Amino acid sequence: MxxxxxxxxxxxxxxxxxxxxxxxxxxxxxxxxxxxxxxxxxxxxxxxxxxxxxxxxxxxxxxxxxxxxxxxxxxxxxxxxxHMPQGSDYRGQGRIVIGTVEGDIHDIGKNIVAAMLRANGFDIVDLGVDVSIQRFVDSVKKFKPDVLGMSALLTNTMPKQQEVIQALKHENVRDSVRVILGGVPVTEEWVKKIGADDLGKDAMDTVQKLKKS
Ligand code: B12
Incomplete structure (x- = not known):
């Protein structure tokens, strides 16, 4: 062994x-x-x-x-x-739209987070990578998720997270959704600065923050 x-x-x-x-x-x-x-x-x-x-x-x-x-x-x-174990309280945790922002094709971390959330009973709509601001906004309107998750791995794509939040406000849907950010350069300070709600440091941290108690 x-x-x-x-x-x-x-x-x-x-x-x-x-x-x-x-x-x-x-x-x-x-x-x-x-x-x-x-x-x-x-x-x-x-x-x-x-x-x-x-x-x-x-x-x-x-x-x-x-x-x-x-x-x-x-x-x-x-x-x-x-082989990820499925949680016993499968389903009913809410819907999450998740994607990597425009200009960014890193998706390994996002995919891990999505898989872990799925295993813990969340309904996941994965928009993939290089997702435009408009597509994030349209998906919030279409899928009416509880949470919007945005991944950015490059310092020069992080501003897209801010632009999505601004666009959500402009379209009057910002208050309908909790916004959680992730990715190696993203910090608590950035989350506060751009008016997001949470930072998911890793997959476990994300599940803990989003799971209904
Ligand atoms: C693998 C990798 C690539 C792969 C990506 C493959 C893929 N399908 O994802 C390839 C080779 C394609 C690539 C390309 C590039 N890369 Co790259 N890449 C990496 C590397 C080595 C690992 C990233 C990774 O997967 N980490 C593992 C996962 C598990 O960690 P994670 O992504 O942080 O995710 C965790 C958390 O952040 C969080 N999380 C992540 N997303 C989300 C989303 C939500 C909603 C939530 C809640 C949480 C969450 O949970 C995850 C699980 O724990 C990093 C180095 C690093 N330290 O990150 C560089 C890195 C990100 N890349 C870098 C660069 C420069 C590039 C290129 C520009 C290189 C080039 N010259 O072309 C291109 C950019 C392409 C583009 N337009 O996006 C730099 C960025 C520097 C910067 N400050 O901006 C890094 C930091 C390397 C370095 N140290 O220089 N890259």
Whole structure:
């Protein structure tokens, strides 16, 4: 039997080695060894992604490495998300429209959050990536969600979150929906500054904040 620590280390290494096959194998091992999906994602996959992001930022690697690491992470996530346990109080937690803002194609974090919310009884409308301001507004009007979630991973796409909130106000629907933001550069200060309601630091934090007690 592999220790939990070893399984998590293998997951991290598969991503920093850009090895898709090893990523799938490590994720399957995590499932076999009973490591929880969320733990494997947050302490394995997310750690590996953070590391390749840091190497890229220091100029030690380039876009192809970032892409290869992301591909390995997606392989692991495919296995882990399939095995995410469904909550016993399934359904009835409310509807959430979620998407990544315009100009931004990062969706790994958003997809984890969406999967975790779905597993905890929320009805999810996922608009995908590079979602225009108008599409967010139209979706709030169409789907009448309890919550709107917006992801931004780039400092230069964060302002789109603010523009969506302004557009919601302009169309008189801001008060009908709770707005939660997420993404690595997003802070509590930013949430306050642009008049959003919450920050989802990670998938667990998001579920805890949105789940009806
Ligand atoms: C993987 C990755 C990519 C992949 C994305 C693949 C994909 N399908 O998502 C690829 C290779 C395509 C990519 C491209 C680029 N990337 Co990139 N990327 C990353 C990397 C390494 C990991 C991101 C990730 O998935 N993290 C793991 C997840 C689990 O964490 P997370 O996203 O933060 O999500 C968690 C929380 O934030 C929260 N959350 C997230 N979304 C939401 C939404 C809601 C509603 C809620 C409540 C919560 C929530 O919960 C999640 C789960 O815990 C980061 C480094 C980093 N530290 O983040 C750089 C990073 C974000 N990228 C960066 C850059 C510069 C780029 C490019 C511009 C590079 C280029 N020269 O082209 C392009 C931009 C493309 C575009 N227009 O969007 C920079 C951004 C710098 C900045 N300050 O703006 C980073 C920080 C790397 C770095 N350190 O320099 N990237």
């Amino acid at each position: 592999l220790s939990e620590r070893k399984v998590l280390q293998d997951l991290v290494k598969s991503i920093t080695d850009y090895d898709e096959e090893a990523a799938s194998t490590a994720a399957e091992k995590a499932v076999e060894e009973g490591v929880g999906s969320i733990e494997a994602i947050e302490q394995g996959v997310a750690v590996g992604l953070k590391k390749i992001g840091e190497d890229y930022e220091r100029g030690e690697t380039f876009l192809p490495e970032l892409m290869m690491g992301a591909n390995a992470a997606q392989k692991a996530l495919k296995v882990l998300l399939e």
